Amino acid sequence: MKGWWRMADLSINFAGIRSPNPFWLASAPPSNSGMQVHRAFEAGWGGAVWKTIGAPVLNVSNRYGAWHYGGQKMLAINNVELISDRPLETNLREIADVKRAWLDRAVIVSAMVESKPEVWHDIIRRIQDTGADGIELNYGCPHGMSERGMGSAVGQVPEYCEQITRWVMEVAKIPVIVKLTPNISDIVMPARAAVAAGANAVSLINTLNSIIGVDLDTFEITPNIGGKGGHGGYAGPAVKPIALNMLAALGRDSVVGGSKMPISGMGGISTWRDAAEFLLLGAGSLQVCTAVMHYGFRIVEDLCDGLSNWMDEKGFAKISDVVGGSLNRVSDFNNFDLSFRAVARIDQQKCIRCNLCYVACNDTAHQCIDLIARDGSVVQPQSYDIQANGREEAVNSRPSVHVREADCVGCRLCFNVCPVEDCIQMIEEPSGRPPVTWGQLSESQREVTEDWEKMKKYREKMGIEIH
Amino acid sequence: MTEFPQSTARADALGELLPPLTQNEAVVEAARCLMCYDAPCTHACPTHIDIPKFIKKISTNNLRGSARAILEANLLGATCARVCPVQELCEGACVLGAEHKPIAIGRLQRHAMDFAYGKGIDLFQPGKATGKKVAVIGAGPAGLSCAGELAKRGHSLTLFEKRDLGGGLSTYGIIGLREPVEVAMAEVKMIERLGVKVETGKEFGANLSLTDLNADFAAVFLGVGLGATPALGIPGEDHIIDGLEYIEQSKVDADNLVVGDNVVVVGAGNTAIDCATIAKRLGASRVTMVYRRTEHEMTAYPHEYDFIKREGVNFSFLTQPIRVHSENGTVKSLECVRMSLGATDASGRPSPQPVAGSEFFLAADQIVKAIGQQKPSLAAQLKLKTEKGFIQVSANFETSLPGIYAGGDCIRARGAASTVMAVEDGKLAARAIHERLVAHG
Numbered sequence: 073m074k075g076w077w078r079m080a081d082l083s084i085n086f087a088g089i090r091s092p093n094p095f096w097l098a099s100a101p102p103s104n105s106g107m108q109v110h111r112a113f114e115a116g117w118g119g120a121v122w123k124t125i126g127a128p129v130l131n132v133s134n135r136y137g138a139w140h141y142g143g144q145k146m147l148a149i150n151n152v153e154l155i156s157d158r159p160l161e162t163n164l165r166e167i168a169d170v171k172r173a174w175l176d177r178a179v180i181v182s183a184m185v186e187s188k189p190e191v192w193h194d195i196i197r198r199i200q201d202t203g204a205d206g207i208e209l210n211y212g213c214p215h216g217m218s219e220r221g222m223g224s225a226v227g228q229v230p231e232y233c234e235q236i237t238r239w240v241m242e243v244a245k246i247p248v249i250v251k252l253t254p255n256i257s258d259i260v261m262p263a264r265a266a267v268a269a270g271a272n273a274v275s276l277i278n279t280l281n282s283i284i285g286v287d288l289d290t291f292e293i294t295p296n297i298g299g300k301g302g303h304g305g306y307a308g309p310a311v312k313p314i315a316l317n318m319l320a321a322l323g324r325d326s327v328v329g330g331s332k333m334p335i336s337g338m339g340g341i342s343t344w345r346d347a348a349e350f351l352l353l354g355a356g357s358l359q360v361c362t363a364v365m366h367y368g369f370r371i372v373e374d375l376c377d378g379l380s381n382w383m384d385e386k387g388f389a390k391i392s393d394v395v396g397g398s399l400n401r402v403s404d405f406n407n408f409d410l411s412f413r414a415v416a417r418i419d420q421q422k423c424i425r426c427n428l429c430y431v432a433c434n435d436t437a438h439q440c441i442d443l444i445a446r447d448g449s450v451v452q453p454q455s456y457d458i459q460a461n462g463r464e465e466a467v468n469s470r471p472s473v474h475v476r477e478a479d480c481v482g483c484r485l486c487f488n489v490c491p492v493e494d495c496i497q498m499i500e501e502p503s504g505r506p507p508v509t510w511g512q513l514s515e516s517q518r519e520v521t522e523d524w525e526k527m528k529k530y531r532e533k534m535g536i537e538i539h
Numbered sequence: 540m541t542e543f544p545q546s547t548a549r550a551d552a553l554g555e556l557l558p559p560l561t562q563n564e565a566v567v568e569a570a571r572c573l574m575c576y577d578a579p580c581t582h583a584c585p586t587h588i589d590i591p592k593f594i595k596k597i598s599t600n601n602l603r604g605s606a607r608a609i610l611e612a613n614l615l616g617a618t619c620a621r622v623c624p625v626q627e628l629c630e631g632a633c634v635l636g637a638e639h640k641p642i643a644i645g646r647l648q649r650h651a652m653d654f655a656y657g658k659g660i661d662l663f664q665p666g667k668a669t670g671k672k673v674a675v676i677g678a679g680p681a682g683l684s685c686a687g688e689l690a691k692r693g694h695s696l697t698l699f700e701k702r703d704l705g706g707g708l709s710t711y712g713i714i715g716l717r718e719p720v721e722v723a724m725a726e727v728k729m730i731e732r733l734g735v736k737v738e739t740g741k742e743f744g745a746n747l748s749l750t751d752l753n754a755d756f757a758a759v760f761l762g763v764g765l766g767a768t769p770a771l772g773i774p775g776e777d778h779i780i781d782g783l784e785y786i787e788q789s790k791v792d793a794d795n796l797v798v799g800d801n802v803v804v805v806g807a808g809n810t811a812i813d814c815a816t817i818a819k820r821l822g823a824s825r826v827t828m829v830y831r832r833t834e835h836e837m838t839a840y841p842h843e844y845d846f847i848k849r850e851g852v853n854f855s856f857l858t859q860p861i862r863v864h865s866e867n868g869t870v871k872s873l874e875c876v877r878m879s880l881g882a883t884d885a886s887g888r889p890s891p892q893p894v895a896g897s898e899f900f901l902a903a904d905q906i907v908k909a910i911g912q913q914k915p916s917l918a919a920q921l922k923l924k925t926e927k928g929f930i931q932v933s934a935n936f937e938t939s940l941p942g943i944y945a946g947g948d949c950i951r952a953r954g955a956a957s958t959v960m961a962v963e964d965g966k967l968a969a970r971a972i973h974e975r976l977v978a979h980g
Contacts, residue, residue: 143570143598424634431576443577453577458587459967463631466583491573 080383081390086357087247087273089206091118091178098359099182106166115369119178124155126185134295137284148308154216168202184210189239212253212278227253230265237269247272259318263328275336279305308362315339323354344378352398406511413503414482422495429486440479443471549793553715565650569598583632585963586613606655614687620649621718665734666693671976674756679707681947682762684965690733701742711787714813761945766913775863782814782909799905807837811909831859831891872900915949926952936968
């Protein structure tokens with residue numbers, strides 16, 4: 073750790089858009105009005121992507137559904153809210169006001185209009201007149217607008233993406249970000265289209281198609297709009313892994329990654345830890361919505377503080393030092409070392425004897441955890457005398473859980489279910505076999521990968537035992 | 540039968556201490572449960588309620604299923620949710636207890652029980668009639684549990700109770716702060732709806748004899764509890780109030796309970812603590828608990844001791860009463876002598892010895908004694924074999940008389956007497972009785 077007194081520089085220059093920190097409000101309800109964006113900037117947000125302006129719309133209620141799990145509220149939210157329903161003129165005036173008041177912050181305006189060149193030209197020019205720092209093209213909205221040939225109806229067809237982006241680039245004088253929809257089989261295709269059209273950056277992910285739930289009393293869809301409901305855009309902590317995968321896919325693509333086009337990452341960022349992960353997988357700026365909708369603008373304080381402290385601890389001086397730092401670690405199954413071996417080890421001092429690892433392993437994984445009584449014997453669950461009771465008896469006679477390492481396949485399920493920090497560790501144990509990947513095996517001994525008998529012989533030769 | 544509930548300022552002062560959990564509180568607390576496998580809380584529970592199971596059901600809002608999971612193991616789940624010394628049992632064994640806060644198992648159980656009783660849901664039906672008749676003596680927790688379990692199996696049950704109300708100590712002996720009378724009454728009614736016929740005012744040895752029972756019933760279960768508070772054997776004892784009667788009146792007739800201004804409670808068990816609580820909450824300006832040993836030997840649970848200290852009760856340890864002083868029938872003081880601890884006695888605790896010349900007076904206008912209960916007199920009446928004065932039973936809860944079973948406090952020669960142990964005795968005895976009845980065709 074280099075000098076703890078040195079504060080990391082959180083400022084970014086994203087495709088020419090500067091902001092004092094990488095955290096922007098995503099284009100969504102939190103950035104619906106000048107008053108809100110003012111307050112967000114007062115709280116410390118580095119930028120805001122204005123809630124999408126464009127074609128006239130009318131909204132409905134109820135708009136937001138949420139998925140709660142295990143007592144935790146809002147692991148995800150979904151919505152059927154459309155783009156801004158406030159008049160275009162009002163939005164443009166407030167955008168100009170905000171920008172005048174906050175010169176150091178990034179004000180990016182999200183736009184979505186009819187798929188006609190003149191309509192796009194017009195909206196781009198009007199946005200530029202506000203003094204905004206950048207434009208985000210909303211090709212992602214999965215509901216309401218897509219049915220009108222906008223939003224994800226564009227994002228799902230790379231050719232449309234490219235065409236519309238070209239129209240925009242014809243008149244754009246400020247950086248243009250193409251926002252991608254995750255509701256597509258290969259996220260790389262529309263991103264390549266954005267590169268081809270000359271966009272300055274891409275952002276991802278927009279929301280996923282979803283139905284959040286069914287009301288078990290009324291049998292109606294949640295949220296219920298006069299007895300009906302339907303798919304809405306899904307976002308929040310639950311989508312983060314999907315976003316990370318798509319982000320990495322762009323970074324690893326020879327065309328998109330090769331172009332060095334900046335990527336603005338979003339999708340479930342709630343804490344500085346999430347933010348750091350997005351940066352490591354290639355995001356150059358970070359957009360946040362659901363966490364703000366849950367806790368308010370104040371969360372930016374810990375997003376910045378935590379990220380800054382982590383960067384100091386790891387010796388990163390500036391954001392660009394972090395960006396993409398883990399991309400070289402992302403690979404494919406074909407390149408994984410089949411000889412790498414990890415086994416689970418339980419720290420008996422930390423173990424609280426909940427036996428969750430035992431039941432998970434025994435019922436659903438590879439049956440390599442035993443319950444061991446005080447006398448060292450293996451015991452079955454529920455083997456105590458029914459007349460035995462009381463705290464002392466229950467605690468003192470409780471068996472401990474032990475991994476039979478020789479039988480452990482290193483699946484890591486126990487590690488995942490363990491409720492105690494650092495109690496179960498996956499220990500790297502030499503397998504004694506030379507490193508080999510499936511890709512190499514397919515090339516050098518193709519027959520082994522195609523014939524079970526040959527595979528059996530190969531295993532015997534290599535000493536690979538399957539329990 | 541006396542009508543309940545009664546609501547007066549005094550009854551309210553002794554009203555249930557802990558509020559019910561709200562639906563949201565219960566769900567949040569339930570979600571905290573790790574769902575341990577082969578959980579230690581279940582092991583620690585004398586009735587082995589599948590606690591993770593009933594808690595998971597609360598978290599999914601399946602309260603009916605939750606209540607059933609509790610009652611399957613413990614028919615008196617509503618009482619136990621309130622009176623169990625959970626710190627010594629389920630919650631004490633909770634794996635989250637070491638570094639965090641254990642799950643509030645008792646309060647979650649109460650949540651599920653309140654739902655079932657509040658909605659009037661009966662989770663069990665009487666079993667298909669077997670034509671076998673069983674008598675249960677004593678409608679306390681052991682008797683109710685045994686009767687209910689046998690009724691579920693289709694046997695014809697008669698429950699004889701000497702008091703006006705069923706419930707035993709749940710009704711008469713546990714302060715309302717911990718368990719209101721209505722909770723015990725609701726459980727008695729639930730057992731009655733299982734087909735158990737409850738006959739109150741029937742006292743074994745007075746208007747009920749073994750001969751009567753043997754003529755009519757294939758088996759008998761004795762859940763008679765223990766006797767009255769023993770005598771201190773000191774001059775002026777007739778001015779001392781029996782703690783169990785004190786508690787009883789606080790529950791059934793709080794308005795007419797005479798509470799002194801300066802109350803001395805003799806004893807340091809859980810009942811003594813209940814007496815001190817009543818005195819303090821019903822207006823005594825000073826309450827002193829007198830115990831001949833020290834706080835290390837007292838039989839009250841540690842959490843009860845913590846509770847009563849916070850109630851503002853004083854303690855006089857190493858103190859033995861020797862005489863009650865009164866004027867014109869009014870108590871003036873309790874004369875005591877200081878004690879010192881000597882060698883370990885038969886109870887495994889150091890035996891207290893009087894310190895010569897250390898006599899002193901404790902001013903008091905009311906003295907209550909709560910120094911345990913006398914051994915069951917029924918044992919001698921029926922010539923049952925005993926163990927340390929308690930009724931001796933086999934592993935099957937059968938007494939030395941074939942076909943006569945017993946459970947609850949009256950057999951508790953070892954370990955601490957508690958409601959939940961009594962419930963388990965009743966449940967296990969019912970299994971044994973059922974097997975006997977089935978085996979005998």
